Amino acid sequence: MLRATLLKLSDSKGFAHWVTSNDTTRRMSHRFVAGETLDEAMEACRASNDAGMAVTLDCLGENVSTTADAQKARDTYLEIFDRITKEKLSANVSCKLTQLGLDLSVEFCEGLVLSIAERAAAYDSFLRIDMEGSVYTQRTVELVKRVRAQMPSVGAVIQAYLYRSESDVVDLLSYGCRIRLCKGAYKEPQEVAYQRKSEVDANFVKLMRLLLPSGFYHGIATHDPRMIAETIRWAAEKKISKDDFEFQMLYGVRSDLQRMLVRDGYRVRLYVPYGQEWFAYFMRRLAERPANVGFFVRNFFRK
Numbered sequence: 661m662l663r664a665t666l667l668k669l670s671d672s673k674g675f676a677h678w679v680t681s682n683d684t685t686r687r688m689s690h691r692f693v694a695g696e697t698l699d700e701a702m703e704a705c706r707a708s709n710d711a712g713m714a715v716t717l718d719c720l721g722e723n724v725s726t727t728a729d730a731q732k733a734r735d736t737y738l739e740i741f742d743r744i745t746k747e748k749l750s751a752n753v754s755c756k757l758t759q760l761g762l763d764l765s766v767e768f769c770e771g772l773v774l775s776i777a778e779r780a781a782a783y784d785s786f787l788r789i790d791m792e793g794s795v796y797t798q799r800t801v802e803l804v805k806r807v808r809a810q811m812p813s814v815g816a817v818i819q820a821y822l823y824r825s826e827s828d829v830v831d832l833l834s835y836g837c838r839i840r841l842c843k844g845a846y847k848e849p850q851e852v853a854y855q856r857k858s859e860v861d862a863n864f865v866k867l868m869r870l871l872l873p874s875g876f877y878h879g880i881a882t883h884d885p886r887m888i889a890e891t892i893r894w895a896a897e898k899k900i901s902k903d904d905f906e907f908q909m910l911y912g913v914r915s916d917l918q919r920m921l922v923r924d925g926y927r928v929r930l931y932v933p934y935g936q937e938w939f940a941y942f943m944r945r946l947a948e949r950p951a952n953v954g955f956f957v958r959n960f961f962r963k
């Protein structure tokens with residue numbers, strides 16, 4: 661109920677304006693967002709590298725309504741790759757297709773993605789296309805496959821809560837695509853997605869078992885200790901090396917688990933978001949864990 665309300669609020673422009681223009685809430689966003697500038701993101705990236713973790717950098721933003729905004733986002737991603745290389749950081753990039761104009765035109769969006777993937781390839785790096793709400797899934801999978809045919813430096817995300825994900829995994833693997841597996845962060849109807857945590861978890865484990873032995877390097881993105889333990893157990897049973905996959909977690913979430921995995925010799929990549937458009941991302945993080953709302957309310961009234 662609370663999750664549904666928060667996810668619905670994440671679409672509200674009025675609430676977004678109130679939250680993002682308030683000094684207290686802006687400060688609180690720093691729990692999940694590395695800052696509003698690329699310099700701040702670079703700092704967070706360096707600190708994560710020093711702690712033994714790789715990073716994927718995301719300049720927050722989604723659902724742009726003009727081609728100029730989409731091109732601006734493309735330029736930002738090109739700059740991020742330049743900075744990562746110049747500053748010798750262990751990092752790649754994640755971006756959302758609706759930030760690159762998917763709502764405006766698939767062809768236009770694809771052109772921008774291709775130019776970012778080319779920059780990634782020039783630096784021997786990697787571009788991950790985040791997965792958004794289910795109305796975008798088909799277009800996203802198809803676009804990733806087309807771009808990959810020209811630039812293998814691009815990969816996809818699969819959400820375990822969608823019924824369709826198993827067939828998407830099989831399809832994408834047949835293209836040699838690297839996949840990030842996550843549970844899924846959006847409010848989806850029961851026509852397309854499992855609603856119960858137990859069902860999502862069962863599908864997560866099923867998909868993890870399809871991904872790990874595939875011979876491609878995938879990301880297992882979760883903070884769920886049970887999903888992590890099952891991945892570790894199953895990889896050991898199948899003699900899959902710790903170097904053949906990575907765990908991925910979000911900036912500001914379960915740092916204890918991040919450190920534990922690094923200590924145990926697993927590869928860990930941190931998703932580090934930054935930028936001024938942090939509202940929708942922040943709301944999804946609140947929605948994932950009721951205790952986060954308590955943290956938000958307590959800090960707001962403590963100001």
Ligand SMILES: Cc1cc2nc3c(=O)[nH]c(=O)nc-3n(C[C@H](O)[C@H](O)[C@H](O)COP(=O)(O)OP(=O)(O)OC[C@H]3O[C@@H](n4cnc5c(N)ncnc54)[C@H](O)[C@@H]3O)c2cc1C
Binds near residue numbers: 792881913945948949
């Ligand atoms: C690297 C990365 C990339 C992602 N990319 C995408 C994407 O492209 N598309 C998409 O739809 N989703 C994405 N997600 C979000 C994902 O789908 C889930 O919504 C999110 O990770 C919570 O699920 P969980 O696997 O951690 O398990 P859950 O069952 O939700 O949580 C398990 C435990 O993790 C901890 N936890 C989880 N979330 C939080 C939080 N916000 N704050 C504090 N503690 C928390 C709690 O201890 C909780 O009990 C991504 C997640 C990660 C880690």
